[in-house]
Each structure stands twice: as C-alpha cells, then as structure tokens.
Amino acid sequence: MPIINFLKQSRRLVLLIILLASWEYASRFILDKTEATLLPPPSGVAKGGFELLQSGEIWKHVFDSLSREFIAFCYASVAIPLGIVMGCFKWINEQVDPIVEILRPIPPIAWIPLSILWFGVGNVQNQFIIFLGIFFPILLNTIDAVKNVEPNLIRAARCLGAQSWGVITRVVLRAALPQIVTGVRIGLGVGWMALVAAELVGANSGLGFLINDARTVLRTDYILVGMLSIGLIGLCLDRLIRVTSQKLMPWSRALNG
Amino acid sequence: MPIINFLKQSRRLVLLIILLASWEYASRFILDKTEATLLPPPSGVAKGGFELLQSGEIWKHVFDSLSREFIAFCYASVAIPLGIVMGCFKWINEQVDPIVEILRPIPPIAWIPLSILWFGVGNVQNQFIIFLGIFFPILLNTIDAVKNVEPNLIRAARCLGAQSWGVITRVVLRAALPQIVTGVRIGLGVGWMALVAAELVGANSGLGFLINDARTVLRTDYILVGMLSIGLIGLCLDRLIRVTSQKLMPWSRALNG
Amino acid sequence: MLALKVEHVRKIYPSMHSKGQEVLAIEDVSMNVNKNEFCSILGHSGCGKTTLLNLIAGFEVPSAGRIECAGKEVKGPGADRSMVFQDYALFPWLTVFDNIAFGLKIKGISSSEINQIVMRFAALVGLSQFTTHYPHQLSGGMRQRVSIARALVVDPTVLLMDEPFAALDAQNRALMQAEMIRILNEESKTVVLVTHSIEEAINLSDVIVVMTRRPGKVKEIIRVPEPRKMVEDTPAYLAIRRQIRDLIAGEHDDSEVR
Amino acid sequence: MLALKVEHVRKIYPSMHSKGQEVLAIEDVSMNVNKNEFCSILGHSGCGKTTLLNLIAGFEVPSAGRIECAGKEVKGPGADRSMVFQDYALFPWLTVFDNIAFGLKIKGISSSEINQIVMRFAALVGLSQFTTHYPHQLSGGMRQRVSIARALVVDPTVLLMDEPFAALDAQNRALMQAEMIRILNEESKTVVLVTHSIEEAINLSDVIVVMTRRPGKVKEIIRVPEPRKMVEDTPAYLAIRRQIRDLIAGEHDDSEVR
Amino acid sequence: QNTAKFNDYGWPEGADEKISAKSVAWLKEKGWWPLQIAFQPPWSGQNTVNLVMDKKGFLSKRGIESKLQAFPSGPAINEVIISGRFQFGNGGNFPFTSLVDKNIPVKTIAVVNVNLLHAMLVPIDSKIKSFKDFKGSNPPATIGIVTGSSAEFYVQAAAKANGIEIGKDIILKNMPPGEQMAMPKGIDAVVPWDPTPTIMTKERKNARIISDSFPYNIYAGTFYARQEVIDNAPDVVQAFTDAIAEATLWIRKNPDEAVAVMQEDPNLKNYSKEILRQQISDYNLLYKPNFIYPIPVFWGRANEPIYTWLYENKRIQNKLTGIDFARAVDTRFMDKTFEKLGWATITRPSFLPENWSTPMDKTPYPTYMNSLNTSKPQAFPEKGDLTRDWSFAGKVYKK
Ligand SMILES: Nc1ncnc2c1ncn2[C@@H]1O[C@H](COP(=O)(O)OP(=O)(O)OP(=O)(O)O)[C@@H](O)[C@H]1O
Ligand SMILES: Nc1ncnc2c1ncn2[C@@H]1O[C@H](COP(=O)(O)OP(=O)(O)OP(=O)(O)O)[C@@H](O)[C@H]1O
Ligand SMILES: [Mg+2]
Numbered sequence A, B: 001m002p003i004i005n006f007l008k009q010s011r012r013l014v015l016l017i018i019l020l021a022s023w024e025y026a027s028r029f030i031l032d033k034t035e036a037t038l039l040p041p042p043s044g045v046a047k048g049g050f051e052l053l054q055s056g057e058i059w060k061h062v063f064d065s066l067s068r069e070f071i072a073f074c075y076a077s078v079a080i081p082l083g084i085v086m087g088c089f090k091w092i093n094e095q096v097d098p099i100v101e102i103l104r105p106i107p108p109i110a111w112i113p114l115s116i117l118w119f120g121v122g123n124v125q126n127q128f129i130i131f132l133g134i135f136f137p138i139l140l141n142t143i144d145a146v147k148n149v150e151p152n153l154i155r156a157a158r159c160l161g162a163q164s165w166g167v168i169t170r171v172v173l174r175a176a177l178p179q180i181v182t183g184v185r186i187g188l189g190v191g192w193m194a195l196v197a198a199e200l201v202g203a204n205s206g207l208g209f210l211i212n213d214a215r216t217v218l219r220t221d222y223i224l225v226g227m228l229s230i231g232l233i234g235l236c237l238d239r240l241i242r243v244t245s246q247k248l249m250p251w252s253r254a255l256n257g
Numbered sequence C, D: 001m002l003a004l005k006v007e008h009v010r011k012i013y014p015s016m017h018s019k020g021q022e023v024l025a026i027e028d029v030s031m032n033v034n035k036n037e038f039c040s041i042l043g044h045s046g047c048g049k050t051t052l053l054n055l056i057a058g059f060e061v062p063s064a065g066r067i068e069c070a071g072k073e074v075k076g077p078g079a080d081r082s083m084v085f086q087d088y089a090l091f092p093w094l095t096v097f098d099n100i101a102f103g104l105k106i107k108g109i110s111s112s113e114i115n116q117i118v119m120r121f122a123a124l125v126g127l128s129q130f131t132t133h134y135p136h137q138l139s140g141g142m143r144q145r146v147s148i149a150r151a152l153v154v155d156p157t158v159l160l161m162d163e164p165f166a167a168l169d170a171q172n173r174a175l176m177q178a179e180m181i182r183i184l185n186e187e188s189k190t191v192v193l194v195t196h197s198i199e200e201a202i203n204l205s206d207v208i209v210v211m212t213r214r215p216g217k218v219k220e221i222i223r224v225p226e227p228r229k230m231v232e233d234t235p236a237y238l239a240i241r242r243q244i245r246d247l248i249a250g251e252h253d254d255s256e257v258r
Numbered sequence E: 001q002n003t004a005k006f007n008d009y010g011w012p013e014g015a016d017e018k019i020s021a022k023s024v025a026w027l028k029e030k031g032w033w034p035l036q037i038a039f040q041p042p043w044s045g046q047n048t049v050n051l052v053m054d055k056k057g058f059l060s061k062r063g064i065e066s067k068l069q070a071f072p073s074g075p076a077i078n079e080v081i082i083s084g085r086f087q088f089g090n091g092g093n094f095p096f097t098s099l100v101d102k103n104i105p106v107k108t109i110a111v112v113n114v115n116l117l118h119a120m121l122v123p124i125d126s127k128i129k130s131f132k133d134f135k136g137s138n139p140p141a142t143i144g145i146v147t148g149s150s151a152e153f154y155v156q157a158a159a160k161a162n163g164i165e166i167g168k169d170i171i172l173k174n175m176p177p178g179e180q181m182a183m184p185k186g187i188d189a190v191v192p193w194d195p196t197p198t199i200m201t202k203e204r205k206n207a208r209i210i211s212d213s214f215p216y217n218i219y220a221g222t223f224y225a226r227q228e229v230i231d232n233a234p235d236v237v238q239a240f241t242d243a244i245a246e247a248t249l250w251i252r253k254n255p256d257e258a259v260a261v262m263q264e265d266p267n268l269k270n271y272s273k274e275i276l277r278q279q280i281s282d283y284n285l286l287y288k289p290n291f292i293y294p295i296p297v298f299w300g301r302a303n304e305p306i307y308t309w310l311y312e313n314k315r316i317q318n319k320l321t322g323i324d325f326a327r328a329v330d331t332r333f334m335d336k337t338f339e340k341l342g343w344a345t346i347t348r349p350s351f352l353p354e355n356w357s358t359p360m361d362k363t364p365y366p367t368y369m370n371s372l373n374t375s376k377p378q379a380f381p382e383k384g385d386l387t388r389d390w391s392f393a394g395k396v397y398k399k
C-alpha cells in the first residue's frame, strides 16, 4: 500500500505547510518592503535556491563544506584511540581529563585567532574549527563507552584465556563500538554546526561562506537557502549514520535510542 | 586527611602544569616576538586577567553574559511543557517533529540576520541566539524522557485511581525530571558556547563581546582570558547543576552517568 | 459472590514490526473468581498470563469477550483492581510512606486519615520503621512489601499480582509467601496471581488455572483441597504438585527461537 | 585427585564510598573439590558466594589464604577456570558459532580444527541448527546453552557457574538442569555451582557447601548420597532437602536494609 | 631615460624588473612562496587594485608567484600578518594602528586609497535631518556601528562637535556592516563605510546620509609589507610597488574591464555592476593617481587624533604620535616607482586645497575635495606633477 504510506508520511507535514503558507502570506501582504527584504517569502527563497542550483554553485558549496567536514572528521577520529586509552587507564584519564574539561566548553568560534596563528589561513584552519566541534563528542562518548563495557564481558573473555591486548581488541573495542558511533554521529552534527564559524576566515566556498558572504550584501534569500541546506544536510547526515549503523550492528540497543 | 586529599587532587594537574610550563617556555624562548603577541605566555595571560580583574571589568562581562544566559534559559524553558506535550501526544509530536528536525542543525550564528529583523539590536537579539542553543537540547531530552517513562509506573498510578492529568503531574513529570535536568544541563552548555556568536551584534559587554572586541585591537591576552573564562564558567555551571540535582534527586540513576 | 468474571476473552496484538504478523496471545479464556478467593494462573512463558492480567487490570482492551469486576464491566484501569508488579514499580521519588499513600491522595482523603491508614498498612507489611526511607534504600523483599501495601491501601475488589516474587532469591521468596498468607489472614482479599512456581501456587491458592501454550487457553482449573494449609512433602501436596507439573509438561515446546 | 583447593581464604572489600567502611565478605573459607566432582554452594543472599567464585576465577585476589587449581596457585583469570554467568555474558556482536569459538581463537587453533570442535559442542548443547544466529535472536535458555558450550570448549580444569539458571522461568530451569546432567554424562567435568535453589543443588551435585551469613564461612559440607540419581519426592530426597533448608533457615536475618 | 616609452595606460615599457633568483630562494626558504597577500573584498573600491594586480598578471610577469586571500575585516588580516603567514596586506588606519602599537615589523609602502566615505544614515522616512537633531532624544537614539572602528572614531568626534552626548542622546550598538545595511527596526541610524552607504542610498534606497566623516578624519588605507621581506628581498617589494602603480593606471584606462575583473571574485559576485563601477569612480579615478604615494609626515599627522582617542580609550597600549606612523612608512620603493614613471613625489595629497593649513586636531575641518562634493575627476597631470614627459592613452603630456 505505497499510497497509504505516502499519505501517512505527508500527514506529518501539515503543520509545516501551514507555517510556510502563513510566512508567504505575511511576507507578501503584511511586512513592509524593507522588512520583506529581510525575510523573503518561501517563494523568494525557492527562487534564490533555484538560481544557485541552476548555476551549479550550491553543489560546489555543499561539496566543499562536506569535504572540510570529512577531513576534519578524519583528524578528529584520533579521539577514538585517545578515548579508549583514557577509558582503559585511569592514570591517563586523570591527567588528560582536566585539560579536556577546560577546553571543551570553549566555543569553536573563539579559537579563530589562535587557529590562524597555528594553521595560517585556508582549508586547514577551517577544518580545525570543525575539528573542535567533532572531537569532543567523540572523545567523551568513547571514554564513556569504554568505561561502561559490561564487566562480565571482559571477565568472560579473560577466563577464556584472553590477555589484556586481546581483551581490548576483541571485547572492549567491539562492545564500545555502538556508543563510539553515537559519538561520531553527535560529533559530526556539532562539527557541521560549526561550519559558519569555520568558513568565516579564508574560505571562498562552502555553505558557511555562502551565508557569511550573503550577509555582507544582505541577500537574505541566499542566507535562508544556506541555512536550510545546512539544516537539511545535517539532518540527512544524522539519519544516514543512524540507519547504516543500525544495519551494521543490529545487536546494539544503544543505537535504537 | 585533608592533606592527602589535596595531594590526590593536585596530582591530577601534573600534565596540565607541564603543558602550561612548556607553553610559557615556547612563548618566551621559541616563538619570535611578533608571534608571541598572538600567543602570549600563560604569565602574560595571567597579567591580562589580573588587569581585567583589578579594573573590575571582567566581573561586569561575566555578570552580563550570565544574565543573558539566564534570561535565555527562562524563555527556553518553554521547551519543557512543549516536550511533555510532544512526548505524551503522538499527533502533536508528528506535526512539530519535522520542524524541529530541520531547525535543529542550523547553527545559532546563521540566525543573526533574521534575529536582527525580529528583535532589533540589543539584549533580546543576543538572548535569542543563546536561546537557540539552550532550547533544542531541553526539548529533545524532555520528549525522550517522557517517552521513556517506565510504563509500569504509569500503569501503577492508573490502577491506583489516577486519571490522565494526575498521571502527567504525579508520575510523568517526576519520572522524567532527571532527564529533563540533563537536558537543561546540556542546553545551558550549548547556549553558553553560543555566547561569542550571540554577543557579536549589539552587545557592549559580556565575555563574547570581550573576545570579539579584543580581536579588533589585537589583545590576544584578553582573548585568552575570555576563552578561559568561558571554559571555566561553562565547566562550573555544568558541575553545579550536576551536583545539586544529584543532591535533590538522590534516587536518580540518570544523573550519575 | 463473584468478584471477577472473565468470559470468552480473546486478545490479538497488532504486529510489532511493519512486516511482522499479528499475535493471537489468548483465545476464548473464561474463568470466575469468587470474593476473597485466591486464584493463581500457571503456564509456560509466553502463554499469555501477563496479557490476561493486563486485560483484567484494564491496561489492554480485549479483542473479543467481556470482563466484569464485581458485576461492572471493565472499561479501563481503576482503583478497584490494583496491581503488584514483578519489578515493584515503586515511585522512586517518593518515600515508603508517600508510595503507600499515593492511591489515598488521589482519592482526596484528609491527611490525618491518610496518616492513619498508611501506618496501619505499613505495620501490616512489617515496615513501620521504614516509612521515611526511599525505595532505593530498601532490599528487594522490602520493596515488594511496599508495593503490596500500596496496592492494598486503596481497598481493591481484586488484587492483581504478576510474578511478584520472581525477582527475589529462594529464601526471600519463601519468606514473602509466608508473609502473604499472614496478610491475607488479616485482610481478606480477592487475589489473582500469575506465577511460574507450582509450589507458590499450591501454597497460596484456593484455585489454580493452568493455561496452554500460545494461544493461551484455559487447560484446567484445579481447586486446592486445603487452601493455605497444605503441608509440603505430604502425599496430598506431592500429588497435586505432580498433577500440575504433568499438565504443564504436557504442553509441547514449539518455539524456542525468539 | 584434587582439582580445586581453597585454603583459609578471606576477602575484605575496600569501602565503596569515601566515608563507608570496609566489607568483610568471606572469612576463613576452606574447601576441596575432587576431579570430575560437582560442587554446589548454597547460602543467603550477600553471604559471599559470588565473591568466593570470583576468587577462584581469579577476578579478585584473596586478602588472606590461598587457592590452588590442579596444584597450581591461582594468580589471575585463565582458561583452566572458565565461567558461566547468570546474565550469560555472550558477546552480542558474535554469532553463536563465534561465541563458542572465542576461547579457541585466542589459543590460536587452526580454523578447520575450530570448526570441528565448535560443531561438536554446539551439538552437545543442542544448538547445531543455530550456529549462525546472534545472541539477541535466541531465548534465555538457548543463550545459557551457548554460554555453557563457550565455557566447555576451552576444556577447563574447573567449570564455574554463578546462578546460571536464575534468569530462566521454572519450566526452562528444570529443562536446563536435566540438560546439564546429560552434558556432564557425556563430558566429565569438575564444576563449582553457586545457586539459591536447594533442589537444583541436590539434583546436580556430588557435594553441597552451605555457607553462613556475612561474613561467609563454611557452615556445613554435605555429600549427596546418590549424586544425579536422586528421585524427587522420595524420603531420602525430602530428608536431605529438609536438612539443608534447616541449615539455611538457621541463619538469622540481621540486615534487611541495603 | 628621458626617452622612455609608455604603453597605452601610461606604464613605461621595459621598466618591469624581474625579481632575483636569490630573493625567490630566500622566500622559499622562509616558506613564503607563493607570496601571501591579504585583502578585504567587501571594501570593493579600494580593492580593485588588488584584484587587477592579480588577474592581469602584474605580479606574475615580475616573477612573483602570489596568492591573494580575502578576509572579512582588518583585525583578521592583522592576525595573519602578525603570525607571518601573510607577507603583504592592506587595510584601514585602525588595524594598521594596532600593528604599530604592537611594534609588529611592518612598513607601509603605498596608499591604497584615500577618503573612504564613512557616513551616518537614517531611514528614508526618518524625521532626523542632521546629526544635531539627535540632541535631546528621549529615549536615546540607537546607532548601529562597528565599535572600535574608524566609524566609531568619526561618530565620537562628530558628537563632540555637535554637542551630542553619547549615552544620553545616542547609544552605540555594535553591528556588522551587512546588518547595518538592513536598517532594522529599533535602529535610528547606522554608521557604515563604503560601499555600504552607497548601496543603501543608490541601490536599496532605504536610507539617507545625514552626516559624513570627511570633516572629522582625513582617511587613508595603506599597503604594508613585512620588514623581513624589505630587508632580505627588496626587489620583491619594489616589484610589488611597481605592480600597484601599474594596476592603478590600468584601472584608470579600463574602468569597465576592472568591473568585470571584480565580478569574477567569489566574494564580490553578489554586488551589482553599477555599484562596483561607482566605487571605482570614487576610489580609483577621482583623484590624481599620485595619491598612492605614502606621505609619511602628512598621514602621520592625519592619524594623530585617532591615536590620542584610541589611547584614551585604552584600546592601544602606547601613546603613539604621527612620528610613530612616519617611522612605519618606507617610501624608497614608491620613490623608485615614481622615478620610473617620471612623476614628482608629493608632500600633500592633491585633494586638499593649496592653502590648507588647518591643524589636524581641530575638527571639523574646512571642506576639501571628496566623493560627496565632487564627481568630476581631478585633472592629471597638471603642472608640477611630472618630472619628465609621460603619455597616457596615446596622449603625450609634457613635463
Ligand atoms: N504489546 C504486545 N504486542 C505484541 N505482542 C505481544 C505484546 N505483549 C505480549 N505479546 C505477545 O503475546 C504473547 C503472550 O505474552 P505474555 O507477556 O502475556 O506472556 P506471559 O505468559 O506473561 O509470559 P512470561 O511468563 O514470559 O511473562 C507472547 O507471544 C508475546 O510475545
Ligand atoms: N566490589 C565490592 N566492593 C565492596 N563490597 C562488595 C563488593 N562485591 C560484593 N561486596 C559485598 O560483599 C558481600 C558478599 O557479596 P556477594 O556478591 O559475594 O554475595 P552473594 O552471596 O553472591 O549474594 P547474592 O546471592 O545476592 O548474589 C555483600 O555484602 C556485598 O555487598
Ligand atoms: Mg508475563
């Protein structure tokens, strides 16, 4: 019954559509002209989006932002071994934890000046800001995951003859995997949200650049297209990781939460 | 044995102190003078911090940022009733969820242009940006908390005579409370991190303003003082909520995680 | 006098996954429980015992058939059919006193009266000293006592119990069974108990309902000759135990994989 | 021949909270288990049964005394003392086959040999058809069978079991006890079993150790007259059951609040 | 030398010096190859010269491999200049002051433009006609401004001159130029710099200028280079200076093509052609092209009031004077460039009247030539501008 399924799905969008319609109405008939430039109607945003699509520009922005995110993620994945080591060895955790705790609440955008000193301008600096967003959720989730590995699983492995290294590779890593993946999912989300700050300096492309750039000349329609693209791609990324990891680790309860 | 306790605590800081010392060393002896302006040594940062403390300026910034955060939190706490309603009634959740899902991954900083349109320039606009950071974690945690209320608790209440309203106020709300508090804790953390973006426009005070302003005149020492203040206060806020809620809800397991 | 009447009840659960199929949990179940009678339900895991109890409690609606409690049709949960859960389902944010008082507060009884009633039931279950404790400060057996007191305090027509002692160890379990007999001697009550333990059923019941495997039907209803007075290891006891054991074992096993 | 020798073992746990005090869990426990003997340990909850088993397994280090397995002092966990846990502790990311093969892979045995051994033990516990299933696709009883096969496959000197059937319902529990007897008839093994069920202990054991309340000491060691051949409800059976029951009940209850 | 031939936009043929292999090697060793140049594109008019230098190959033909990088603000450029990541940069008088204050080894080698318009704008339907009208506003009028910028300096000075009390009559709110352009609700006026005021008045038509910065600040944006390059690879700096002059002349000859060059830049593609053309007229064509000469004493004196103000507001740590600015200028390279062109060096910008003698700390200044009061470009060359014959667009000008 694909039609019924489709109807069910579209029923979910009723409120969204009502809101879009009233926004269109307000923007056309209620707001005065200067206000409407600041909040163009959905049709105006769609037109802006269409322009960007037609010129192919938006794809370049999406691609560049995604590749920054991806490379930042590659660097940030050192959080996984670090987290495992911190979760396994109390004395390392004890030393590294205070540093992590102080650095973690500092917003990525505040790192811009220092990051320029360290990395200069360009992709690496942009990636560093995204990296900061991705790194901490992965680290904290990995530490947590390792600490929360069911102790009986470790005991079971040990009384089947596994030594410490075997316990880590054969049990800790696998048992912690679902929560590590959750960390990756959250981290990629936070990193994706750091995009606008990341592409503030030295970028000539990317969705964050699109927004920053449109701000200087007040192309609110482009700003909104940029915002929605970030929102939608962020959502898709999240879903993608969720669904694939559920497929790959059907035994995990953590992922269904 | 307070001395032993103190020693134990300070042992945790060994690595931190080593890092600070090597930073001091690098900044003094390895970096050339101009680079050192961009990364002043810890002693330089301490000096800057001391200046700000002495003039009393930092207290004003901290106070103003905290009060923005607090007011934003007051508004954002509508996420609690909204989350309860969404958690309890499937059809409301169905309608509101798509909107939340699209808006959530949009970074607060991207909202600046629209927020100026809606709120003009000034505290309300700043608070709105912080609000965005606080709102979603509270909302999502509340929905989750309500959905995950142990069904047997609700059944127990119903077969002791409670009607729907009684079930919500006497059971759902209380059972969900620990996770709602977790949401508040995470939300306040994210909101606090949105500070720099929030105080980009229209603010003449606050830690975010301090950083933004110090950037324009290249006072890297102030930037670092601002970053550390945000980091430390963020950390304290988190701990404070954690400890008090553990005290107030000793029965909750969720809070000890 | 009939306290509870279950007539030709069937329960079909909708499939849990979108592709799965419906589950016929119980089929054509009829049984009566008289006032102040203790009725146990025995059967293999998954045969629908909990389903039946939930239908009586009003948590679920029967797909067919009818349930009456004290002559009134069951339409939903109510304080005339309070339940004791295996996992206790105590409110962790309330003290023992407030847990027991929960049903009374909903009724809107005056606080002095509440105080009096709660203290009486706390004494009944042997917890007078612990009314200011929180559930997490109690042992499993004590928590189940709180749960029983909480269910009794609203003076239900029928007390429903779903494997209430399953989470306790063997020693505490025996203790709680003895307690239960003592409590019922003081406060006569109609009880429906779901259990896996044949001994528990024999020790506590007037009547024992043995169910078939899924879809659960009533296989046999057995009256215990000397309710709550049977001595273990006597021939009469061993006989009834063997009878029930054979009834249950007679159900062949057809579904090991979940 | 002695498989296991426990000599004057004591275990003190450090306090769990900073303000709490140390816990003396077991005190001066000595016991011997011969090769291919089945030994059960009975006692009240919290008397230190799990502690004793963990000491034998090597998960904990005794505060005093000495434990020997096949003449060698126990220094830590090892494949000569494999364990079956109450919660099964199966690796959820491995199939039944790979769970059973776990210990063999660590030993570095060739994969054809692993295949052969695993299939033999899967057949032994009656799971030949389910080797490609994952644990979450199995019922509780089947999971415990996997756990037993996994522990047996490394050919341990002593097999340790901590309330292995406690999570199963009464019917499945009886089934698993019968299975256990069948398995031990095929594969002779030295076993130490912790349980709360007196019947289970009588049905399975050569020797039963009854412990006192905390701090756990050995109260009595009882030899079962006809191990694994006693018929329920016979006078001999009832006599030994009464004896043990009285021994356990004789321990007065001093700590209900946890 | 006197017989140098000039191409159609007035650049002497054969005067291009290729930079030496030694300099390239030195730059490579420093990790400064390709040369990194920082600029601020939203500041459209001023930056035409950057883009033209780059896109028309005026740097590469001199052997310089370079990379131009856009930054949203002067402070961001400071960050990369200080860290040595970038070797050349340009920006307004405020960010450069920070560099001088911090003793960063950089030297101004050229002026990139002068008299950038900073203006106070009110909504088109506002009752306010002049800055003075804010007197006695109740509640105080809210002014959107980039705090800590040259715009703030201008407003402070203008407020003083008009008897307006900040905090009582008006309140300043920090606001980036892009948002100022929106003229959002609750804002009584904004104080952006070009191109924002022009876009608002000419394109969006949502605002009106009521006051401008010309009477309070004589403004120059400059090019600056790191001292290490000046010391170790002076030929690179010379080539760069030559390229600035060549680009300036090329724009003079080809303003419409310059617009096309700018539109290629991703940072400027959202600007309309008209605005870009207008910005070129105001900032590249209006004055005699010799405005690029970095006059040390004059610009030092012009900046002095700013230094005083910044120091009093604790925004710089040293009490700087015009001398400090003059010390941070190196005219040797532009001297040589002018020598090649046959232009006379100058001691006073061409937009000031002959008899200008007003002390710099006395505002408001008397009127001088600027983009608001003049649309016809200044004639060049005039008497005294040349030291040799010079030709432009085929026309020969005698000394
Ligand atoms: N909400 C539900 N949706 C679908 N099927 C259900 C639901 N609840 C129970 N079932 C199915 O109905 C059947 C009866 O379940 P029920 O829980 O009543 O058995 P039970 O006799 O209480 O078993 P146990 O002794 O293990 O508690 C089972 O096959 C179960 O899988
Ligand atoms: N890691 C530990 N730290 C401190 N005390 C512990 C620890 N483990 C167990 N204890 C305490 O030691 C005593 C014995 O515990 P143990 O788990 O061995 O009992 P048990 O006989 O297995 O009980 P049960 O039948 O409930 O499983 C208990 O009082 C328990 O609280
Ligand atoms: Mg059940």
Ligand SMILES: [Mg+2]
Binding pocket: D049, D050, D051
């Ligand atoms: Mg135990």
